[in-house]
Amino acid sequence: MFIALGLTCAALIPPGGWAQQRFITVASTTSTEQSGLFKHILPMFQKKTGIEVRVVALGTGQALDMGRRGDADVVFVHDQAAEEKFVADGHGVKRLPVMYNDFVLIGPRNDPAKVKDGRDITGAFRKIRTAQAPFVSRSDKSGTHAAELRLWRLAGTDMPASKGPWYRETGSGMGPALNTASSLNAYILADRGTWLSFKNRGELAILVEGDNRLFNQYGVILVNPAKHKHVKKDSGQSFIDWIVSPEGQNAIAGYRINNERLFFPNAGRRSG
Template sequence: MKHLVIFVALAFSTHTLADTIIVQSTTSTQNSGLYDYLLPLLKKDTGVQVNIVAVGTGQAIKNAMRCDGDVLLVHARSDEEKFVADGYGEYRRDLMYNDFVIIGPKADPANVAGAGDVIEALRRIRQAGARFASRGDDSGTHKKERSLWQAAAIDPDAGSGQWYLETGSGMGATLNTGVSLGAYVLSDRATWISFANKQDSTILFEGKPALFNQYGIIPVNADKCPNVNREAANTFTQWLLSETGQAAIAAYQVEGKQLFFRTPARLHSTIELK
């Protein structure tokens, strides 16, 4: 580990790397503008040029499994851990976090704002016959949403095309659908804050532990995917995990609001390729 720290420090200081890497990423980090802010700072420090492929978490993982990418940055922990356990990733680190929120019309016909927990909030939506717009794209947000419906003992597929509307799209497009139809939507907070077309919709439910949203970062295993630029991928990863990278993540704001938070060192969890 000491050798890795020394290597990364030298890479930061000498600016000798001129490599290009592909990052398979969740859409929320792209939609929020985080990469537009972070990547110039990273390139200045390391010389690494980063190309982002922003898709839903499920698709990002599939792309990385096909060796189409050097680093994976997503938010579906169990799938990330399986990715590493199956030999596709070298290691996984907690990178940052924020949370999910339920968006809906200010009139709040299902009285979601009065719910005691997220399970009750979803049950109120169903009982009121209110519309709910889902990404329906196997993204990290979609996976989270489906797990919450399951916990609420509700099968949304039974109402597909009626009250349950699957867009098959990213977060921004799904929010546009929800806002235009006066539907409820589960969104990551960062995308909602950055979203311009809020109209008459607002955050109605937030701040519960069940809505915690952890992001992980995984360099793709070069032994599995020989085209991976292992050196540049690890430089990118270690810069984001360094004090410099973590401070930059924490400093990023939209409309005066912090969008992503560093994971405290004592809470960092790791899974290594065996």
């Protein structure tokens, strides 16, 4: 019975999946996928070009690694230093800025470390450390993790070398880390997009935002076809061309949750 059932199922799956039409694989970050941005903009691209975009959402570190192994055609991430190294090492063709949003410091409403009402993110980090208030770190080599470590350095602390028991390294994506912070009533650095679409907030709220150092730039890179012959150069390039075009940029600008914009297009306006 099972064998018959299984064979029927196998027959229904064409080799390589449902690859009816052209598709590209984009390695991107959990923040873009989970914020719902892709669901909003990709159908527009597919309608125009007929190219299906398959998004594998990982941390920036893993996403770049996927590109390095040749498992993606395009990477779409947010860690400028790592992206530039990726291109310099010959794994990617060229890095183009696409859009930005910002990081926000999330924490419990009762704010035990008294960081609220400031714009100064490094000052807030110092207060958290002094108060030894619980802080959740992604610790997954994602773009957000890289940004968080950079901010700790700016605040004069070398993380994770000088961490204490209050500093919880979860090694998980933005959503799971927010879930952890929510149940621990801990502080956490998050990207605004994921925060806005996150539902299990509990007692958490945005405490610090608007500092220039919380700027979060996204870039897009075509994986180097010279290194990986199977990379779908043309389809991948059309995606990149589209997303930095006025049409793609408008699509990004048009994505809102509760009338709040999540990402701000800035292709061609800013170098990094």
